[in-house]
Amino acid sequence: MVHANAPLSPAGRLRLARCVVDDGWAPARAAERFNVSLTTARRWAGRYRAEGVAGMVDRSSRPTSCPYRTPRRQERRVVGLRVSRRWGPARIAYRLGMHPSTVHKILTRYRCLRLSWTDPATGAPVRAQRRKVRRYEHAAAGDLVHVDIKKLGRIPDGGGHKVAGRQAGKKNRKGIRHGYWYIHNAVDDHSRLAYSELLPDERKETAAGFWARANAYFAAAGITVARVLTDNGACYRSHAFAAALGEDIKHKRTRPYRPQTNGKVERFNRTMLEEWAYARPYTSETERVAAFPTFLHHYNHHRGHTALKGAPPADRVPNLRGQNT
Template structure:
């Protein structure tokens, strides 16, 4: 459909072309009569000679060929990563060395739903859409460190439901009562560098000792922590934890019932569950615990972070030891 200011409709083009082809008008006279350029008059006259009345309609502006279009094999890799690993456009792009905008167009062309519109476990579409949270980031490492505790059930002796199915997995769990890990995590706001430990409880003494080791880890990487953000748990409001922070570290608390305030460590918790705790069907808890240091090293040194435009936390902390391992 022609735009509002187009001087020629399909009927007007037909009249112009007939004046030139059938009546023998010069191109300049026809162009002046219909208030168009000589080039436009020539174009419609040539189309009329070649196609007749059918040539007076609009043609698609899409090119006949596109030599730089992404190959079908690469498009399948993009869709495969989305389906199998449930990665977003940015992470797929950094993994394949492609612009995120290109990956987004491929996913749109193949009608892939947004991850926020699907169930995290099954990938099935859901109606509820998650509200976007405004992104923020401190300018330098150590200006804010997010601290949190993630509770994780241990695998029972003989394996859990991922190995043996729900029924036997429940029987093994009920017979042995494996208990829980309390995973203490500390994530730097700027670099996303993470320090984590599997500990038996969340008492104030345990949390205080964890922070002392986490602070030493950040200091060894050349990061001076000046502010710590935690939730309102009793272990973090204790005198022991306050003494462990010291006078040089300012302690901030999240808003009650608002885990989004501590979003970076909450996102690390989710990554930890997806890429370590539930990534494989472990045969025992010892096997899963043994895989934890490898996951943490991969996260800090090699895993591309979408918020860092494909860089790893180690890329933002040049003094981090073992970066090239």
């Protein structure tokens, strides 16, 4: 912090300017007396003539114009994606063709809170606890495939509370058991390529059949699976699932109560809920199920992944079927 009586504090500038303007000193004499350059002496004398004492204070160093600043319309698109879709700077940047650091500066300028500091449901600020994150990625596709099951309640005919309102949604559900989908997912660790099916249960025969079809899907894409990582669910501990894996695929399991170890498929589950299951109000479960193949295709072929620097999983799997469609 500058002392109030320092040589070129506002008080020192005022003394210099008054020597030139009020006392009639030559700018060169005032510059020598106050040990500053002639340009500095003339600057403060000119400001004193134009603005008086108010001109002696510091001004902002921000330029009056910036021809390379992001257009205001583009800034509104950045903030709109942040608010409506809760995307981070990297995801927004890849969508709009911008640099992540530029998006981060825009979000900071508009005082947008970090996503970890807001509630996912309401967007209200919350206190977040920082934790150390350990990330890993295998070097080649097929080195490890993450497998998991996500349980999802079915929508009643006429829509749930998001469509019909809270009271009507309860009425649609009253006395009727709509049941659940058990969404079986397999995600390649290196490419994030995902294979997913909506199945009626999580029994061992169902899990084994799912893996047989998933393995065939990866093989058709040119991926030879070497390891499979699952949690410790009963269906994955069964002989049926072991037989489906065969002798060439090694089965690895996560530690108990450590879902972050299977983080690739856990992140896919979250993306699936945000961008398909709860992306918009559905009037029936049939409508939502019909939208699932479109979401899965978009995820694998077109959706930019932040861990892949904006590229979709298809960019890391050259032999993926339908890649150019």
